[in-house]
Amino acid sequence: MVCGPVRGVFPAYRRGMPRSPSSPAFWRSPLRGPWFTSVLGVVLLGGITVLFVTGLLSYAAYNPDLSPVNDMTPDKGLLGFYLFSWPTDPSWLYRLTQGVHVTLGIVLIPVLLAKLWSVVPKLFTLPPARSLAHALERISLLLLVGGALFEFTTGVLNVQLDYVFPGSFYPLHFYGAWVFFAAFVAHAVLRVPMAVRTLRRMKDERHPGDERHRDEEGGELVAPDPAPPTVSRRGALGFVGGGSLLLFATTAGHSFDGPLRETALLAPHGGAEPGSGPAGFQINKTAASRGISASETSGEAWRLVVEGPRRTVRLSRAELLRLPLHSSALPIACVEGWSTSDQWWRGVRLRDLAALVGYEEGAAPDVLVESLQRHGAFRRAALRDNQVRDPRSLLALFVNGEDLTPDHGYPARIIVPAAPGVLNTKWVARMTFGDL
Amino acid sequence: MRRPFGKPALGSPLHILLFACSFALAGYAAVRLLGDDWFEVALWFVGLAVLHDLVLVPLYAGADRAVTGALDGVGHREWTVYVRVPAALSALLLLVWFPLISGQVADHYRSATVLSGDDFLSRWLLITAVLFGGSALLLVRRLRRLRRATKERPPVAH
Structure with a gap:
């Protein structure tokens, strides 16, 4: 030629x-x-x-x-x-x-x-x-x-x-x-x-x-x-x-689950899933790698602090479970390009938590979420009011029908539709509602 | 655009204007990019270009020339592609995924994700084996066809 x-x-x-x-x-x-x-x-x-x-x-x-x-x-x-x-x-x-x-x-x-x-x-x-x-x-x-x-x-x-x-x-x-x-x-x-x-x-x-x-x-x-x-x-x-x-x-499969993910032979989140069962899907950062110990997430030790301008409430996981629980099917998508398909999350709506500290329905503000994590970027993350008001945005307590595992954020984690993975804070300790 | 010898050459004023705009935006971002660690960032920025142009390109061009030359020496220059393609594809995968394949991030990777960081080397070797194996099969097929074609060629009638 x-x-x-x-x-x-x-x-x-x-x-x-x-x-x-x-x-x-x-x-x-x-x-x-x-x-x-x-x-x-x-x-x-x-x-x-x-x-x-x-x-x-x-x-x-x-x-x-x-x-x-x-x-x-x-x-x-x-x-x-x-x-x-x-x-x-x-x-x-x-x-x-x-x-x-x-x-x-x-x-x-x-x-x-x-x-x-x-x-x-x-x-x-x-x-x-x-x-x-x-x-x-x-x-x-x-x-x-x-x-x-x-x-x-x-x-x-x-x-x-x-x-x-x-x-x-x-x-x-x-x-x-x-x-x-x-x-x-x-x-x-x-x-x-x-x-x-x-x-x-x-x-x-x-x-x-x-x-x-x-x-x-x-x-x-x-x-x-x-x-x-x-x-x-x-x-x-x-x-x-x-x-x-x-x-x-050898890369594209990292955006899918199961057999397709296994085709991503060299991608960092390709190959086999990290585990089996309901919580077997991909993990960005494990509890151990972030210094989260079982003693601080136990039923006796862990309390969620929800703060508003006029009121602050402290809730144990048992108390959270008595609030109205809702389900949403949402993916995890990381800045590193990998993602999972929809997981079934169950927990308390963010806007219901805003209501606990005095915000009327439809008036939920932004929220600052803080993790138990002591160091590392995004141990604190802010969500905007449109994210807080979405009925699918949850403080999740369960995933795929079972309690969250430590690596997926037990006792409670944020899950917000379309948000980058790191804004879905794990091991949540404190939520401060108010205009940021 | 060329000026007579001796006169200072400016070139197209439109191009000069275009580059002025481009440099203004690049400069605005660059002062933020360089930040406190300006020397190291600049070193990375320029170093990568130098590393590519003066190390990587001569390295792979030299390797390619060595393969072509060696095959040329045995009278089979047309076989080059059967070595070049699998070798280059394998090298490409190694270049892109070097931190994982070399295992230099294996511990950190495992502790963060629970995934084993030790599989990447063997996966890369397997892919490399498949690439070279496939290439060898194609070469064998081509040689067989060639042989058959020479055998079946009808004798030239006079």
Whole structure:
């Protein structure tokens, strides 16, 4: 499929010349060229746009503007301009947006690597800058490449609980995304028209993907002295797609239960479920890892403190059980991209707890929820009034017909439709109702 | 866009404006990204680009060239794909899931999630075995077809 220029016509002395990466002849792959780069670029244009939007949605899902305890980025300034009250409908909303964010991000890794490979000769081009605009473009490319690798790397490390990056994941990934996106938009404005022209032109020609003119638009990527091909450009593209498909097949199952989850062979929450029976579903952080001991959750020791502006009540688990209990079927969905299907939760409605401390029906306010957990992010979390008022939002005491297990938050945990997992506080000790 | 030799080149004013806007937004986010630990964050940001372009790319390009060269040496350059594809796919999985496969987060992972952190290495090895095995089968099939095609080719009539 790929035909280079007629081979063997180069003067013999050129072959013996020392080559540096800044010389076009250093790069021998017959695959490089505007068609290959354009196809990958268009895929990334769509894919990264989805990643950016779902990432911004995930940021909004934490309701960072509601309370400092939800806000990992207090100095966000204008970057939080779009924030809105995260809805509770549909209950699988965060499961979908974050599942797409993480799975798509992983699937795009081969495309990103191939795209960077396809343009790597440009990194070494001399002179470093032909004009001021060109110099600015090269600086921008550092932000683009560094930003892309920074975002993908921090994301991939975070889902594997490998917190080696310098600081908290939330600010790094959020601010990094904006730095990257600023460069991404500039790059897209400059390059998308050219990529589209290239793809249109190649489509019209007899051999799509077969280009050999260095003087064509984007042709500086074409090797002037290509090595004999071992694969066609289309074959190479299929190879990249195969890499994406393999990652998809071994990851996507982490958003489902049972046999589908077992297909996610390498995803952190793939494979077999952690347990069997009603509470056998996925656990984000165990009781032991958070320092929760049986002595503080026992019937004698544990009391839930529910506080309002005028009244405070203390309830044992036995007293909670005497309040009206309701059921809701809701999933757990984590920022790490994995989720479970609906579990059957049973407990006291959050709005009924608000009523206990004096709020009339329909007037339930925000609530600050505190866990027994002594350290770690999100041991305290704030929920907005729309989340408190939803009849499916519970202080759950049971899951799938049995008492909560310690790892799922015994004696009581929050469960709110469409909220990110960490806002569904486990081992709840205190709830403070009031406008935050 | 090229200016005559000697004159200072500006390039497209529209492009300059575009990059000014882009840098303003990037700068606004960057001062927040860099924060207190600015050196280490900047090191990660730039370091990843350098690591990719100057270590990872030469490494896999060199490995690929070695495979192609070795097969070329025995006169079977067309076999490259049967080594390259399974090797690259396996390396891709290792690159993405290195913390889990290497076991460096195994203890932390187990204590947080109750899941065993020790299975990832064997799963990756199994997937790698399947990839190379499948590739070998495809190569054998192709060789058989080739042999059959040469045998069955009718003698050239004169």
